[in-house]
Amino acid sequence: MINSSNGMISTSSTSANTQSPGLKTYFKTPEGRYKLHYEKTHPSGLLHYAHGKTVTQGTLAIIKDKPAPSTPMAPPSGFSTGSGVRSAAARLLGASNGSRALSFVGGNGGSKSISSSSSSGSSSSRIGSLGTSCSSNSMINSNFDGKGTYLIFNVGDAIFITDLNSQDKEDPIKSIHFSNSNPVCHAFDQDAKDGHDLLIGFSSGDVYSVSLRQQLQDVGKKLVGAHHYNKDGSVNNSRCMSIAWVPGGDGAFVVAHADGNLYVYEKSKDGAGDSSFPVIKDQTQFSVSHARYSKSNPIARWHICQGSINGIAFSNEGAYLATVGRDGYLRVFDYSKEQLICGGKSYYGALLCCAWSMDAKYILTGGEDDLVQVWSMEDRKVVAWGEGHNSWVSGVAFDSYWSSPNSDGTGENVVYRFGSVGQDTQLLLWDLEMDEIVVPLRRCPGGSPTFSTGSQSSHWDSVIPVGTLQPAPSMRDVPKLSPVVAHRVHTEPLSGLVFTQECVLTVCREGHVKIWMRPGASDSQSGNSETIPSTSLKEKPLLSSKLGSSTYKQ
Amino acid sequence: MGAAGSKLEKALGDQFPEGERYFGLENFGNTCYCNSVLQALYFCAPFREQLLEFYANSKNIGDAEENLLTCLADLFTQISSQKKKTGVIAPKRFVQRLKKQNELFRSYMHQDAHEFLNFLLNELVDILEKEAQAVKSEPETSSPPEKTANGPKHAQANGVSKEPLVTWVHKNFQGILTNETRCLQCETVTARDETFFDLSLDIEQNSSITSCLKNFSSTETLNAEDKFFCDKCCSLQEAQKRMKIKKPPHILVIHLKRFKYIEQLGRYKKLSYRVVFPLELKLSNTVEDADIEYSLFAVVVHVGSGPNHGHYVSLVKSHNHWLFFDDENVEMIDESAVQTFFGSAQEYSSNTDHGYILFYESIGASNNKS
Numbered sequence: 001m002i003n004s005s006n007g008m009i010s011t012s013s014t015s016a017n018t019q020s021p022g023l024k025t026y027f028k029t030p031e032g033r034y035k036l037h038y039e040k041t042h043p044s045g046l047l048h049y050a051h052g053k054t055v056t057q058g059t060l061a062i063i064k065d066k067p068a069p070s071t072p073m074a075p076p077s078g079f080s081t082g083s084g085v086r087s088a089a090a091r092l093l094g095a096s097n098g099s100r101a102l103s104f105v106g107g108n109g110g111s112k113s114i115s116s117s118s119s120s121g122s123s124s125s126r127i128g129s130l131g132t133s134c135s136s137n138s139m140i141n142s143n144f145d146g147k148g149t150y151l152i153f154n155v156g157d158a159i160f161i162t163d164l165n166s167q168d169k170e171d172p173i174k175s176i177h178f179s180n181s182n183p184v185c186h187a188f189d190q191d192a193k194d195g196h197d198l199l200i201g202f203s204s205g206d207v208y209s210v211s212l213r214q215q216l217q218d219v220g221k222k223l224v225g226a227h228h229y230n231k232d233g234s235v236n237n238s239r240c241m242s243i244a245w246v247p248g249g250d251g252a253f254v255v256a257h258a259d260g261n262l263y264v265y266e267k268s269k270d271g272a273g274d275s276s277f278p279v280i281k282d283q284t285q286f287s288v289s290h291a292r293y294s295k296s297n298p299i300a301r302w303h304i305c306q307g308s309i310n311g312i313a314f315s316n317e318g319a320y321l322a323t324v325g326r327d328g329y330l331r332v333f334d335y336s337k338e339q340l341i342c343g344g345k346s347y348y349g350a351l352l353c354c355a356w357s358m359d360a361k362y363i364l365t366g367g368e369d370d371l372v373q374v375w376s377m378e379d380r381k382v383v384a385w386g387e388g389h390n391s392w393v394s395g396v397a398f399d400s401y402w403s404s405p406n407s408d409g410t411g412e413n414v415v416y417r418f419g420s421v422g423q424d425t426q427l428l429l430w431d432l433e434m435d436e437i438v439v440p441l442r443r444c445p446g447g448s449p450t451f452s453t454g455s456q457s458s459h460w461d462s463v464i465p466v467g468t469l470q471p472a473p474s475m476r477d478v479p480k481l482s483p484v485v486a487h488r489v490h491t492e493p494l495s496g497l498v499f500t501q502e503c504v505l506t507v508c509r510e511g512h513v514k515i516w517m518r519p520g521a522s523d524s525q526s527g528n529s530e531t532i533p534s535t536s537l538k539e540k541p542l543l544s545s546k547l548g549s550s551t552y553k554q
Numbered sequence: 555m556g557a558a559g560s561k562l563e564k565a566l567g568d569q570f571p572e573g574e575r576y577f578g579l580e581n582f583g584n585t586c587y588c589n590s591v592l593q594a595l596y597f598c599a600p601f602r603e604q605l606l607e608f609y610a611n612s613k614n615i616g617d618a619e620e621n622l623l624t625c626l627a628d629l630f631t632q633i634s635s636q637k638k639k640t641g642v643i644a645p646k647r648f649v650q651r652l653k654k655q656n657e658l659f660r661s662y663m664h665q666d667a668h669e670f671l672n673f674l675l676n677e678l679v680d681i682l683e684k685e686a687q688a689v690k691s692e693p694e695t696s697s698p699p700e701k702t703a704n705g706p707k708h709a710q711a712n713g714v715s716k717e718p719l720v721t722w723v724h725k726n727f728q729g730i731l732t733n734e735t736r737c738l739q740c741e742t743v744t745a746r747d748e749t750f751f752d753l754s755l756d757i758e759q760n761s762s763i764t765s766c767l768k769n770f771s772s773t774e775t776l777n778a779e780d781k782f783f784c785d786k787c788c789s790l791q792e793a794q795k796r797m798k799i800k801k802p803p804h805i806l807v808i809h810l811k812r813f814k815y816i817e818q819l820g821r822y823k824k825l826s827y828r829v830v831f832p833l834e835l836k837l838s839n840t841v842e843d844a845d846i847e848y849s850l851f852a853v854v855v856h857v858g859s860g861p862n863h864g865h866y867v868s869l870v871k872s873h874n875h876w877l878f879f880d881d882e883n884v885e886m887i888d889e890s891a892v893q894t895f896f897g898s899a900q901e902y903s904s905n906t907d908h909g910y911i912l913f914y915e916s917i918g919a920s921n922n923k924s
Contacts, residue, residue, distance in 0.1 A: 258890075308890075328834070348847055349832035368832035370764045390758070390765035392830055423830055424760050425899075474845050475838055492899045493760055493828065510899075 027487035029429060031402075032519025034487075037503060038167045040513040042155045042175070054182045054203065055495045058507040059152040060164070061188035061198065061212055149500075150212065152198065154183040155511035159200060161215065164515070174215055176223050181206060187253070188212065189245040196227060196267050199253055201240030205233035207255055209267050229255075229265055235275050235298060236261055242311050246335065247318030255298075256309035256323065263298035277301045286331075288338045302338070304331060311353045315360035320377075322363050324351035329469055330365050330375055342380040344470030347371055352392060353496075357416055358400045362432070364418055366393025372420045374432060374481070382473055384432065388483040391424035395496040395507070399429075401518075402499075419504065421494035427506050427516075428483040489514055560640040562877075565886045570639060571873040577633050578882035580644040586881055587667040588649060588659075590866035591674070593879040594852035594913050596630060597870040598805055604722040605630050622674065623681040625651040642882045667854050667866050668752070668809045668911055675723060675751045682721040727751045729803035732841060735776070737784040739791040744784075747800060752807035752911075760899055763808060763831040763912065764838075771797050771839030799840045806837075806848050806914040813861040822861040824908075828897040831912055833889070848914035855895050856910040867907070869895065 025036040149164040150173075157179070160172040181204035189197045195211035200223075202208075207229040218224045230236060238259040246252040251267040260283070275296040277289045280303045287303045307326030314321055314335070321333045328350055331343035349368025356363055362383075363375040372386030372393055402417035416432040492508040499505075502521040506514045562576060579589040596602055609627035625648040633643055653660045656673060720728075733746045755766040773796045776782045782793035808831075816823045835848045851871045858864020867880040869892060876892065878885045895909045 348834045348836045368762075368830070368834075369836070370762055391760055391762040392832075423762070423828075424765070472845075472847075475836075 023488060023491065027427075027485055027516075029485045029519070034504065034516045034518060037515045037517040039169050039515070040151060040153075040162050040164075040172075041170055042153075042158070042160055042172070042511045043170045054154060054156060054184055055509045056153050056155050056507055056511040056513075057185055058496050058498060058505060058513055059186045059188050060498050060500065060505070061150045061152055062190050063147055063150065063213055063216075064190060150216075151505070151513060152186055152188065152212075153507065153511065153513060154186065154200075157182050159183045159186070160511075161212070174221075176215070176221060178202070180204065185240055185243045187243045187245055192245075193251065195225070196251075199243050199245065199255075201243040201255055203239045205230050205235075205237045205240060205257060207240065207243065207265070209253070227267060229297060230263070235277075236263065239308075241309050244312055244314055247314050247316065249318060254302075254312065254321070256304075256312045258308040260303060260305045260307055260309055260325065262302040262304055262309060262312070262323070264300040264302070265298045269295065269297040269299075275299075286340050300338075302333075305329060308350075310350060313354045313356055313363075315356045316358055317360065320356075320360060322354045322356065324354045324365050324367070326350045328367065328472070330354060330363065330373070331469070332363065332375075332377070340467045340469075342377075342466070342468065342470075344375065344382055345472040346373065347385070347472055347475070349392075352394050353396050355397045355418075357398045357418075362398075362416065364396035364398065364420070366396045366420055366422070368392050370422070372396060372418075372428070372430065372481075380468075381470055382478055383434070384481050385478045386420065386428070386430050386481040386483065388428050388430075388486055389420065389422040389424050389426060391422050391493070393420050393422045394494055394509075395421040397497055397499055399499045399504075401501045404431075419497050419499065421489075421497045421506055423493035423509075425488050425490050425492065425494060425508070427487050427489045427494070427497065427504070429485045430481055430483050432481065489516075562640050562884050562886060566875065569875070571875075574639070574872060575633050575636050576640045576872070576877060576884045577636065578642045578879065578884050580642055580646075581881040582644075582646070582649055583662045584664055585645075585649055586866040587665040587670050588652065589645070589881050590854045590868040590879065591667050591671045591911070592626075592629070592645065592648075593868045593870055594854055594911070595671075595674075596633065597852055597872050598726070598913060598915070599851075600804065600915075601723075601726050602630055602634075604726070606634060608722075620647075620651065621681050622648075622651055622655060622677045626674075626678070640884060664863050666813070666861075667856070668754075671807070671854075671911065672751065675727060679721055679723050682723060683719050686719050686721070724749075726805045727803055727807065728801075729753075729799060729806070730801035732798050732800040733795065734798060735782055735793050735795045737782065737787060737791045737793050740784060740786050742784065742786045750803075752809050754809045754811055757810050757812065757825060757827050757829050759827040761827070761829055763829065763835065766810075766829065767808075767837065767839055771799075797839075799837055802837050802840060802844060802846050802916070804916050806835075806916070808912040808914070810908075810910055810912070812856065812908060812910055824856070824859060824861050824864075826859070826898050826901065826903065826906065826908060828899045829909070830893070830896050831909060833892070835914055847917050849917045850892075850912060851915050852913035853892065853895060853909045854911035854913075855907050857907045859906050864906075866910075 026033045028034075151162050151164045153160050153162075158175050158177045161174040161176075162168075162172040181202040183200050184203050185201040187199045189199075195214060196209040198210050198212040198215070200208045200210070208223060208226045209229070210223055210226045214225050215223065236257050236259065238257045238261075240255055241258055242256040244254055246254060246264075252264060253267065254262055254264050256262045261280075275291045275293075275298050277291070280287065283303075283306045285303075286305075289301045289303075291297075291299050304323055305325045305327050309323050309325045311324045312321060318335060320341070321335045323331045323333070325331075328346040328348065329343050330346075330351060332341045333339060334341050346365070346367045347369040351365045351367035351373075353367075354363055354365045361377050363377070365373045365375065366389075367373075370387075370389045370391060370393060372389070373382055374384040374386070375381070376383040397419055399417040399419060404415040404417075414434070418430050418432060420428045420430070422428070489506045490508040490512060492510045492512065494506055495509045496507040497505060498507075502518055504516045504518070506516065563570060579592060581589060605627050608623070609631045612624065612627070629643070629645050629648045636643075652670075652674075655677065658673075659665055659670065728749050728751060731748050731750055733748065735744045735746075736742070737744070753767075753770065755763070755770050757766055758769070773794050775792065775794055777792045781790035782795070783789070784791045784793065810829060812825045812827075813822045814825055815821070831850065831853075833850045835850070836845055837848075840846075849871075853869040855867045855869065856864055857867060865880075867878065869887070870877045870879060876887045876889050878887045878891075894905070895907050897908045898905050
């Protein structure tokens with residue numbers, strides 16, 4: 001186990017109880033060892049009855065070096081609809097709305113003992129340790145500029161915000177509890193032009209946008225300055241499944257729901273706008289409806305599929321939107337044209353997650369067939385199946401920071417590194433080298449006169465028409481990949497992973513996050529791998545603000 | 555707008571499927587093992603259809619001797635011909651017959667639902683086979699061996715050939731496994747076929763049914779004290795053994811081995827492992843790359859922390875709605891609630907409702923069923 005100078009993380013007594021002793025704290029890859037650096041979790045005393053009904057997701061947020069607005073609590077400068085925000089904030093801070101309203105309660109509900117010991121006391125000290133001088137008695141840390149890298153994760157009825165660089169295991173800077181519904185998904189936009197950069201979606205269908213900086217500046221336990229959309233599920237009352245900012249979308253964001261609908265919102269508009277959409281005639285068909293009034297928010301509804309949309313992902317530039325769902329289909333849309341381009345079905349069962357490669361050439365999906373699927377945009381079909389998980393694949397991501405140790409820089413032989421996590425508690429890393437994938441021998445295509453679908457054709461012949469969804473491929477027709485490494489990282493089923501320049505974050509369903517340092521990321525590479533001098537890490541921040549633009553959450 | 559309409563009827567509203575009946579079954583003291591399996595079988599569309607057809611036909615023949623088959627057919631007919639859409643039925647005759655037939659089920663002890671299902675299916679097959687033989691021995695009806703057993707592939711055997719009869723129970727539930735053993739000395743592969751009505755799978759913590767099926771078919775090396783007698787080498791040899799599915803059944807029944815004998819404890823222990831099961835499934839451990847797709851339509855759930863006590867309930871999919879049957883009670887549940895029966899990732903958990911027997915029906919072959 002890792003020791004740290006302040007003794008706040010993973011000391012043997014606590015870790016032995018919470019972690020299985022069988023879990024190794026490192027794993028080997030061709031490029032070297034990844035080591036468990038530290039863990040993040042929620043204060044265990046805050047375990048709530050709602051725990052278990054929600055699955056923890058992790059979002060990485062990098063707040064760039066930018067002076068804080070001089071008037072915290074007020075809408076950030078440049079926010080055009082200030083009045084709307086202000087009134088929303090007032091409503092929320094009142095915290096005593098009608099019975100159906102989604103109101104906020106203090107971070108610790110009725111349990112005072114916890115608040116005194118951990119959260120409230122530490123929030124100011126934590127901020128203090130970031131090197132900013134804070135006026136400790138004030139409700140607002142007006143000098144706090146919030147610069148840094150944060151991890152946002154939901155557990156039960158709460159959202160936790162923790163400083164990624166702090167090694168405190170159970171000490172979030174901020175915990176925000178919600179009384180009527182559980183936060184289930186979130187997204188952060190580090191390029192947000194005005195204050196609101198954090199989106200939170202709820203099991204009730206409600207959505208909030210807030211400024212993360214503003215939450216950090218406020219030492220209270222409520223969401224501050226929030227903008228409320230789909231209030232009380234007025235537009236759609238099914239669970240939010242996935243939420244994303246539209247890259248370069250000028251404050252537009254999309255929310256995918258459990259009933260197969262996706263809504264497009266604009267954060268600059270008041271969320272109270274009257275939006276009604278026509279009844280969906282055919283549940284099985286993709287259709288887009290636009291709001292009839294220019295003031296409406298959401299501005300559009302995309303009906304994507306029957307059953308839940310389980311995951312969405314925008315390509316890096318925002319040109320394409322990929323969705324995966326209960327029906328097992330991956331769908332790829334041209335976002336601005338609102339058009340289905342291509343897609344295909346899983347081997348069987350629902351798809352649960354998806355992620356783009358940085359160059360938007362490949363999409364990874366994971367699902368209930370235990371397979372990691374590699375979809376090629378060029379071929380418009382599945383080009384590989386990764387076999388190695390012993391249960392459902394719940395998170396996938398390309399490692400955009402990884403470069404092949406043997407790469408000669410000619411670009412001839414492009415290797416993609418990606419990772420996947422599953423309900424089997426394993427993290428798997430894979431290398432995708434397109435030249436090396438062995439295409440299995442096919443039966444003579446002319447052999448069957450009924451042969452018609454393009455699914456079995458090789459990529460150099462027939463071009464699949466735009467908007468066609470491929471049926472599930474046959475097991476023998478898809479090349480198989482094996483993982484480079486498979487490592488059991490948690491005792492609980494996993495729900496997500498995030499790659500950063502210096503580490504890999506694994507998130508489990510029950511709200512534990514582990515941070516694995518890449519080989520070479522720490523200075524103590526040689527010899528003693530079991531202890532990392534914490535000082536070396538303090539000198540070298542995990543993430544510099546420079547890499548902000550290329551960090552992404554899958 | 556019947557005032558007598560149950561909660562379930564209200565929940566379904568005008569979506570209540572035409573001609574469908576949702577009836578709870580009374581518990582006669584620890585007969586939930588029986589009720590949960592009966593509900594799963596009732597909502598196994600081809601099985602129910604054929605059983606009702608059998609009942610209709612056997613009524614014409616006259617009063618046959620009562621047996622488990624007639625009792626089951628009687629019960630299913632009773633449910634399907636109810637005037638009301640929902641309610642409670644007492645499967646009294648069936649349970650009495652069951653207890654008469656098998657002393658195992660006679661006590662008021664907690665019984666194993668899988669054992670009951672196994673016993674019931676085999677019993678039904680025995681009865682059908684006996685009936686077929688009785689019909690055969692009558693000279694005037696020599697053409698088809700038996701009305702309900704005239705499978706197209708069934709070669710009518712001359713004389714006393716031991717060709718097994720293919721009953722409709724077989725047609726629904728029977729699959730064929732092939733046990734391939736390869737002698738590592740002479741490389742000879744010995745294949746032995748065996749039929750099954752269900753697959754009993756060993757389970758692991760935080761795994762999926764897909765993974766359990768893979769393990770079921772994984773190659774096992776026979777060595778040391780467990781060598782294989784190779785007919786060709788005429789001696790004990792090291793060998794590799796694996797099980798493959800030669801003929802996938804129409805109804806795939808998967809039994810999770812949640813009750814494991816722990817030698818140190820000298821007793822059975824319930825494994826509460828989290829084993830996820832998808833709503834759609836394909837078998838990859840088949841002899842041919844068939845890629846046959848199955849759809850989950852029923853789950854028998856064991857509730858409780860130990861093997862000798864507890865409760866059984868079942869989840870059933872009928873006309874694209876999921877229903878929860880707990881003896882007398884029937885409720886509608888959301889599809890997403892099925893995942894609450896996967897098991898727990900921690901050993902000690904308050905959740906003790908675990909999927910125990912899974913019923914999948916092959917889709918594609920008979921697409922007309924919902």
